[in-house]
Amino acid sequence: MSGPQVGEPEAVPIAVDADVVRVRQAVRALAQTARLSLVDQTKFVTAASELARNTLVYGGGGEAVLTLVSDARRTGVRVRFSDDGPGIADLDLAMTDGYTSGNGLGLGLSGARRLVETFTIDTAPGAGTRIEITSWSR
Amino acid sequence: MESVPILKIGTTLLVSIQVDLQDHTALQLQEDLADRITSTGARGVLIDISGLEIVDSFIGRMLASIASISRVLDATTVVVGMRPAVAITMVELGLSLGGVRTALDVEKGLRLLDVGEDDAEHLLLDPDGTEAE
Numbered sequence: 001m002s003g004p005q006v007g008e009p010e011a012v013p014i015a016v017d018a019d020v021v022r023v024r025q026a027v028r029a030l031a032q033t034a035r036l037s038l039v040d041q042t043k044f045v046t047a048a049s050e051l052a053r054n055t056l057v058y059g060g061g062g063e064a065v066l067t068l069v070s071d072a073r074r075t076g077v078r079v080r081f082s083d084d085g086p087g088i089a090d091l092d093l094a095m096t097d098g099y100t101s102g103n104g105l106g107l108g109l110s111g112a113r114r115l116v117e118t119f120t121i122d123t124a125p126g127a128g129t130r131i132e133i134t135s136w137s138r
Numbered sequence: 139m140e141s142v143p144i145l146k147i148g149t150t151l152l153v154s155i156q157v158d159l160q161d162h163t164a165l166q167l168q169e170d171l172a173d174r175i176t177s178t179g180a181r182g183v184l185i186d187i188s189g190l191e192i193v194d195s196f197i198g199r200m201l202a203s204i205a206s207i208s209r210v211l212d213a214t215t216v217v218v219g220m221r222p223a224v225a226i227t228m229v230e231l232g233l234s235l236g237g238v239r240t241a242l243d244v245e246k247g248l249r250l251l252d253v254g255e256d257d258a259e260h261l262l263l264d265p266d267g268t269e270a271e
Contacts, residue, residue, distance in 0.1 A: 017160045024158060028191065042192055042223040046231060049194040053161070097232055107195040111231035 006075070007033075007068035014052055014081075015061045023052040023064045027079055030066050034077040035137040044077060044135045047112035051081045051131055054108050058101070059083025059129055069134065076117075076136035084128040091123065142167045144174050150182040150251060151175065151213075152244075156189040164200040171204055175211045182251035183208050186244055188219030198233040205238045215239065218247035 010030070012023050027048040031041040048064070055062045062083030069076045088094045095113065100106035113119040116133040123129040140163055145152040151174055153167070171183060183204065187193065193201070205215040216239045220228075228235070241247035 017162055021158050021160055024192065039223045039226055042221075042227045043230065046192045046194050046227050049192060049196075050231075053194075053196060105195045105199055105233075107232045111195065111233075114230055114232075115227065 006070045010066045012064045012066065013061075014055045014063055014083075017056070020049060020052045020056060023079075024049050026066055027064075027077070030068060031077045031135070034068055034075045036077065036135060037138060040135055040138075043115040044133070047115040047133055048079055050108040050112045051079075051133065055081045055083045055085075055129075057104075059085030062128075074136045074138075076134055078132060078134040080130065080132045082128065082130045087125045087127045087129055088121075088123040089125045091121065141170070144170060146174070146178055146180065149178075149180055150184055150248070151178070151180045152184050152186070154186040154189065158191070159197060161196055164197060168200055168204055168207065172207050172211065175208055175213050181213050183213055183215040184244065184247045184251065185215065185217045186219045186247075187217060187224075188221065188243075190221070190224065193220070193224050193228050193233070195231065195233060198228060198231075198235060201238055202235060214251055216241050216247040216250050218242065218244055 010026060012026050013019060014023060024045055028041065028045045031044050036044060052064055055064070060083060062081065065080045067078045069078050093099055095110050097110045098106040112133065117135045119131070119133050121129065121131045140157060142153060142155055142163065151171065153171070174180065175183065185201065185204065190197070201217055208215045217235070218241045220240065239250060241250050
């Protein structure tokens with residue numbers, strides 16, 4: 001499913017507000033390189049923006065690692081967000097539309113999952129959070 | 139720190155967002171607009187987001203907040219210029235922008251705000267948005 005990576009992974013640190021913008025711009029550039037359609041680019045960048053903000057606000061900072069991937073037919077873009085924050089105790093609840101442990105709209109995780117082709121999350125209390133998203137050209 | 143300029147034309151405040159907004163810049167815009175509405179007695183706020191490549195939940199919430207704040211301050215907000223891909227993405231994300239009036243472009247937005255003829259003419263003759271006499 002995942003396919004080999006094509007390009008060198010690019011790490012973008014997420015430590016301050018401005019880094020969320022940097023992640024958006026780097027992800028946009030790579031999604032263009034991967035030749036995602038304009039709508040798919042927009043969806044993927046929006047998902048990345050939500051997850052980068054979560055990494056900063058809830059994870060206390062971390063990084064995004066961007067990779068260009070490909071299989072026999074298509075190219076894609078993959079981003080892995082990781083933080084060493086408190087982790088998520090109740091994942092089902094956290095993935096529910098409208099639920100927030102902070103003061104956001106509660107659309108970050110659930111919305112981001114809808115906007116990408118594959119979404120995997122690995123988290124546990126005290127063990128940080130790692131989320132990987134991937135979308136492909138058509 | 140960057141900030142988003144607010145232009146006043148007649149009784150309308152015009153904001154054109156041309157940069158990728160940091161979260162605190164968005165919050166600053168919200169405060170600046172509330173101040174300008176009260177200090178100028180503006181009746182309408184027109185926000186052009188044609189420069190925005192994405193509207194995520196934070197920016198969406200900012201637009202909804204601005205609309206609510208200006209309503210409480212007796213002004214109407216219209217958001218114009220949303221790109222089609224942004225509209226598709228926003229709806230899928232779960233943002234409906236309920237309570238926010240929208241129009242396709244600045245001209246239609248001004249009509250929605252029912253800007254006085256003179257004001258509208260100045261605006262349309264002068265795309266830079268500077269005051270024309």
